[in-house]
Amino acid sequence: MNSPLDTARASAYDEHRADDDGETTGPMTRAERREAQTARILDAAKKCFVRSGFQGASMHEICKEAEMSPGALYRYFPSKEAIIEAIAEADRRQDADLLAEALANPDIVEGIVQAMMTHMRVSHENNMAPLFTEIRAEALRNPSVLETCECSMSQVHELIFRRIRAAIDAGQIRPAVSVETLMAVMISIGEGIILNDLPAKGVNLAEVEHMVRASVTANLCPVAN
Amino acid sequence: MNSPLDTARASAYDEHRADDDGETTGPMTRAERREAQTARILDAAKKCFVRSGFQGASMHEICKEAEMSPGALYRYFPSKEAIIEAIAEADRRQDADLLAEALANPDIVEGIVQAMMTHMRVSHENNMAPLFTEIRAEALRNPSVLETCECSMSQVHELIFRRIRAAIDAGQIRPAVSVETLMAVMISIGEGIILNDLPAKGVNLAEVEHMVRASVTANLCPVAN
DNA sequence: ACAATGAGTGCGAACGTTCGTTCTCGCTAA
DNA sequence: TTAGCGAGAACGAACGTTCGCACTCATTGT
Numbered sequence: 128m129n130s131p132l133d134t135a136r137a138s139a140y141d142e143h144r145a146d147d148d149g150e151t152t153g154p155m156t157r158a159e160r161r162e163a164q165t166a167r168i169l170d171a172a173k174k175c176f177v178r179s180g181f182q183g184a185s186m187h188e189i190c191k192e193a194e195m196s197p198g199a200l201y202r203y204f205p206s207k208e209a210i211i212e213a214i215a216e217a218d219r220r221q222d223a224d225l226l227a228e229a230l231a232n233p234d235i236v237e238g239i240v241q242a243m244m245t246h247m248r249v250s251h252e253n254n255m256a257p258l259f260t261e262i263r264a265e266a267l268r269n270p271s272v273l274e275t276c277e278c279s280m281s282q283v284h285e286l287i288f289r290r291i292r293a294a295i296d297a298g299q300i301r302p303a304v305s306v307e308t309l310m311a312v313m314i315s316i317g318e319g320i321i322l323n324d325l326p327a328k329g330v331n332l333a334e335v336e337h338m339v340r341a342s343v344t345a346n347l348c349p350v351a352n
Numbered sequence: 353m354n355s356p357l358d359t360a361r362a363s364a365y366d367e368h369r370a371d372d373d374g375e376t377t378g379p380m381t382r383a384e385r386r387e388a389q390t391a392r393i394l395d396a397a398k399k400c401f402v403r404s405g406f407q408g409a410s411m412h413e414i415c416k417e418a419e420m421s422p423g424a425l426y427r428y429f430p431s432k433e434a435i436i437e438a439i440a441e442a443d444r445r446q447d448a449d450l451l452a453e454a455l456a457n458p459d460i461v462e463g464i465v466q467a468m469m470t471h472m473r474v475s476h477e478n479n480m481a482p483l484f485t486e487i488r489a490e491a492l493r494n495p496s497v498l499e500t501c502e503c504s505m506s507q508v509h510e511l512i513f514r515r516i517r518a519a520i521d522a523g524q525i526r527p528a529v530s531v532e533t534l535m536a537v538m539i540s541i542g543e544g545i546i547l548n549d550l551p552a553k554g555v556n557l558a559e560v561e562h563m564v565r566a567s568v569t570a571n572l573c574p575v576a577n
Numbered sequence: 578a579c580a581a582t583g584a585g586t587g588c589g590a591a592c593g594t595t596c597g598t599t600c601t602c603g604c605t606a607a
Numbered sequence: 608t609t610a611g612c613g614a615g616a617a618c619g620a621a622c623g624t625t626c627g628c629a630c631t632c633a634t635t636g637t
Binding site for chain 3: 196198
C-alpha cells in the first residue's frame with residue numbers, strides 16, 4: 128500500500144562514542160566501533176535484566192536503555208536469546224576466573240575461605256547477586272544457559288576436587304566425609320552466601336569471614352601441625 | 353459485526369471433581385466445588401511455573417494444564433499476578449511452618465540441623481527447589497512477592513533469634529560473632545543447600561547432615577557440658 | 578587527489594504472533 | 608427463577624523480529 132518511508136526522517140548515524148565519560152575519543156575504526164556498540168548493548172541489557180528479569184525485559188526496553196533502535200541492535204545480536212546467553216556466559220566466566228584465582232592460595236582452607244569472601248565482595252560491588260539469581264532460575268529451563276553454567280563451573284569443580292584430594296593425600300586435612308559431599312555442600316554454602324548478598328544487608332563482613340573459616344575448618348579437619 | 357456465539361458449542365459444564373484419584377466423590381456443595389477448582393488452578397499453575405517460570409508461563413498454558421477455559425479460570429483469580437502471589441505465599445508459609453516445627457527441638461544445635469535437613473528433604477520430595485528459585489528471582493522485582501517472603505520469613509527469623517539469645521544467656525553456647533551475623537550466615541547456608549537440591553544430585557544425605565552439624569557446632573560453639 | 582563503490586550501520590514503522598484479559602451466551606444447581 | 612459457572616472467540620496491547628531505505632566511510636580505480 129504505502130512505502131515504509133513516507134515520513135520525515137531524523138538525521139541518522141548519530142555517534143555514541145563514549146559520550147558518557149569525559150574521555151577524549153579519537154576516531155574509531157570499524158572494529159573498535161563494533162566492539163563498543165556490542166558492549167553498549169550488553170551493558171544496557173544487563174541493567175534491564177536485573178530490573179525486569181530475562182523474560183520480563185523486552186527488546187524495546189533494552190533498545191531504549193542502549194539508546195539504539197531495534198534495527199541497529201539486531202545488527203549485533205541475532206535474537207534476545209543470544210543476548211541472554213552472552214550475558215550469562217560473561218557472568219559465569221568472570222565467576223570462574225575469580226574462584227580459580229582465590230583457590231590458588233597454597234593453604235587450602237584459606238583458599239576456600241578467600242574464594243567465598245572475595246566472590247561475595249565482588250558480586251556485591253558489581254551488583255551481580257540479582258543477575259546470578261536470574262541466571263540460576265533461567266538455567267532451570269533454558270538448556271543453553273544451563274550448559275554455560277555447567278561448563279564454566281566444571282572447571283572450578285575440577286580444580287577444587289584435585290586440590291582437596293592432594294591435601295588429603297599429603298596428610299594436611301582429614302575430612303570426615305567423601306570429597307564429593309564436601310564439594311557439593313561447600314559450593315552450596317558459597318552460593319547461598321553470594322545469593323543473599325550479605326554486604327547489602329549490612330552484615331559485618333569480618334564476622335562472616337570468621338564463620339566461613341570456622342565452617343570450612345570444621346569440615347576439612349586440618350591435622351594439627 | 354457478528355455475535356461472539358454463532359458457532360456450535362460443546363456440551364458445557366463438564367465436571368472435574370477429583371477424577372484423578374480413585375476417590376469416590378459424593379455431591380459437592382457450591383463452596384466445596386469452588387475450593388476444589390481453586391486448588392486445581394493452583395496445582396496446574398505451579399506445574400507451569402516450575403516448567404516455564406512466572407513470566408514464561410502463559411495463562412493459556414495454565415488453562416490447558418488445569419483443563420479449564422480462560423473464562424472459567426478468571427472466575428477464581430482476577431489476574432495472573434494474583435495466582436503468582438497465591439503460590440508464592442503458600443510456598444513461603446509451608447516453608448515457615450516446616451522451619452518453626454524443626455526449630456522446636458530443645459537442643460538448639462540439633463534444632464537448626466534438623467530444620468535444614470528436613471527443609472532440604474521436603475523441598476526435594478515436593479519438587480519445590482525450582483519454585484523456590486523462581487520465587488527468589490521474582491521477589492527481586494515484584495514488591496508483593498517480596499513482601500510475602502519477608503513476612504513469612506520474619507517469623508522464623510524472630511524465632512531463631514530468640515532461641516539463640518536464650519541459649520547464650522543460659523550459657524549453653526558461646527558464639528564468636530554477633531547473633532545478627534550468625535543468623536544471616538546460617539540462613540544463607542540453609543538456602544544454598546535447599547536451592548542446590550542436593551538429594552537430586554545423589555549426594556549422601558547422612559554426610560551432608562554431618563557437615564551441616566559440624567558447621568553449626570563450629571559457629572555456635574556449644575560449651576562443654 | 579578524488580569520485581565511485583559497496584559493505585556496514587542506524588532508524589523506526591510495521592509485521593505476524595502471542596500475551597493477559599474480557600465478553601457473551603448457554604448451562605447448571607439451588 | 609436466578610445467581611453463578613464454564614466455554615471459547617475475540618480484544619487491544621505488547622512482544623520479538625524484519626524490512627526498506629538513508630547514511631557513512633574504508634577501500635578502490637583512475
